[in-house]
Amino acid sequence: MNTITIHQTQLPIVEYRGQRVVTLAMIDQVHERPDDTAGRNFREHRDRLIDGADYFVLSRSQNSEIRGLEQDVPNRGLIVLTEQGYLMLVKSLTDDLAWTVQRQLVSNYFRPQPFPVPQTRAEAMRLAADLEEQNEVLALENQQQAKKIEALENLFMPGETVPQFAKRLNGVNSQQMLAYLIEIKWVFNAERDPDSSPKYRVYAIPRDKHWLTEKPITIRGEGILPFIKYTPVMLEEGARRLHDMYLAEKLPMKQTWDGKFTVSKFTSESPL
Known part of the structure; x- marks a missing residue:
């Protein structure tokens, strides 16, 4: 199966009737949104989208017409979006990640550039140099990603609460972390009495995705x-995601932060 990497997310290349399309699940995955976010947006704005131009609703009998799908079309059917439909559906997403993902999806996924065939020796040498540079950049990115994953595996400690984990991220305001998790719908306050202490519980989606328990x-x-x-x-996968948010400066930061992204190692003396 052919795949493509969009902002560190590997996606299958899905085609229907000769054009590339994306599923709603693919949009949630690459935009790092909770499951069914794109589905909810689609249902809310379906009347503004054009069937056959912005999207297609595929039935199970059309399995042979779609290429690159990781699994067969489910019995309930499958919604796929064209480039135009995708751009209309994600108009409301305006964070930095959304801008980056939209640009890469349009440039690299929906509109793949044909491989240039050099016509002269000079063009061939320039192409070889460009490809070598791209390979070096990719190797560096892979190396940096491997170091980040290795660091997280060494630093994550099972049983840590979110504020405890956040205290070890340089510059993060750990006292605001639970409020931030409420904002992004990882946790909610189950206490109805505003005068009582909060009772934080974990939403089903972050629990099912093994981010929190x-x-x-x-x-x-x-x-x-x-x-x-x-x-x-915290769970390990949740620590990875919070660390990615940390590097993207999406976590609540202290005004006194020095701008350095460092993580303090867990020690036996660290309180749990």
Whole structure:
């Protein structure tokens, strides 16, 4: 199966009737949005999109007409979007990642550039030099990515809470992390009484994606009935995603941050 890398995300190259298309799941994946974000946007704005121009609804009987799909068309059908439909659907996404992904998808996915055939010796030498430079850049990016993954594997400590993990990211305001996770819908406050302490619980999507889990703790005290308190704790994949957000300067940062992206190693003396 042919694939293409868009902003460190590997996507299959899916074609229908000779043109490249994307599924709603592919849009969520490459834009790093929760599952069904693109689906919800599609349902809300379907009346503004043109069937057969902006999107196609494929049935299972059309399996043979689509190329590159990782699995067969499901029984419920499959929605695929053309370049025009994709751009209309993601108009509301304006963060830095969205701009980068849209540019790369249009330039490299929907409109692949034909491989240039050199006509002279000088052109051939320039092409070889360009390809060598591209390979060196790709090798450097892969090396940097490998170092980042290795560092996270060494630094992540199972059982850490989000604020504890954030304290080890230089410049991050760990006291604002839970409020930030509420904003991006990783956790929610299950406490209805505004005068009571918050009771943070993990949403289903980050739990299913192994970003966060919950640690139950039984609270006992004199004069009160025992009750269970749930504490959101980090999982390795969640640490990777938060670290990516950290490098993209999307986490709440301290005003005194020195601009350096460093992570303090976990030690046996670090509190959990």
